[in-house]
Amino acid sequence: MNILDSINARRSIKKFTERPVSREEIEQLLNAACQAPNHRLTEPWRFYVLGPRARHAYGEALGHRKAKRIDDPEAGKAVIQKVAETHESLPAMVAVAVTVDENPEIREEDFAAAFMGIQNLSLAAQSLGLGTHIKTGAIMDDPAARSVVGLPDGERIVATINIGEPEVLPDGPARQPATQFTTWVE
Numbered sequence: 001m002n003i004l005d006s007i008n009a010r011r012s013i014k015k016f017t018e019r020p021v022s023r024e025e026i027e028q029l030l031n032a033a034c035q036a037p038n039h040r041l042t043e044p045w046r047f048y049v050l051g052p053r054a055r056h057a058y059g060e061a062l063g064h065r066k067a068k069r070i071d072d073p074e075a076g077k078a079v080i081q082k083v084a085e086t087h088e089s090l091p092a093m094v095a096v097a098v099t100v101d102e103n104p105e106i107r108e109e110d111f112a113a114a115f116m117g118i119q120n121l122s123l124a125a126q127s128l129g130l131g132t133h134i135k136t137g138a139i140m141d142d143p144a145a146r147s148v149v150g151l152p153d154g155e156r157i158v159a160t161i162n163i164g165e166p167e168v169l170p171d172g173p174a175r176q177p178a179t180q181f182t183t184w185v186e
């Protein structure tokens with residue numbers, strides 16, 4: 001598949017088959033991420049590849065946050081268990097963190113570079129017959145989630161990425177053409 005077809009075909013994958021994702025495949029994806037453009041070559045990305053136990057614990061941390069919004073304690077417990085099990089059963093999951101520079105300009109550049117890396121990773125995954133789903137949210141700064149990942153001070157998680165063989169390839173939401181957002185300035 002050429003790169004334009006690949007870009008157009010990429011969709012967030014929410015359901016994966018049981019096909020495992022090998023360490024070698026994950027390493028290929030992370031090496032693709034590391035090829036992203038990166039001003040000042042700060043190489044700000046840090047990857048935490050979560051195994052089943054860590055995925056379960058990350059899911060538990062997320063489940064606890066969801067359970068806070070539920071009045072019935074039993075229903076809350078069930079949600080925590082379900083979210084933990086769903087995460088554990090993922091074929092692969094990577095938390096992407098960035099180093100937090102004291103200079104705000106570099107912080108912004110580094111954040112942008114990390115997401116260019118994530119896009120590289122997503123497109124590289126497609127070339128291996130895999131799919132990805134990027135996840136963000138307040139969980140990323142939750143001390144429980146940071147602890148599960150083993151994040152040191154001076155780094156913050158910017159996304160987690162679920163990876164696996166797509167069970168179905170969704171159509172995904174249609175996008176408006178670029179003409180809707182483009183001004184040609186003479």
Ligand SMILES: Cc1cc2nc3c(=O)[nH]c(=O)nc-3n(C[C@H](O)[C@H](O)[C@H](O)COP(=O)(O)O)c2cc1C
Pocket residue numbers: 010011012013133134135136137172173
């Ligand atoms: C920065 C970023 C954060 C995202 N966070 C979430 C998320 O927390 N939960 C989620 O279900 N999808 C998340 N997504 C996926 C988007 O919802 C998805 O890309 C969007 O619905 C368009 O669908 P598509 O990727 O299939 O084209 C995120 C995507 C990006 C780029």
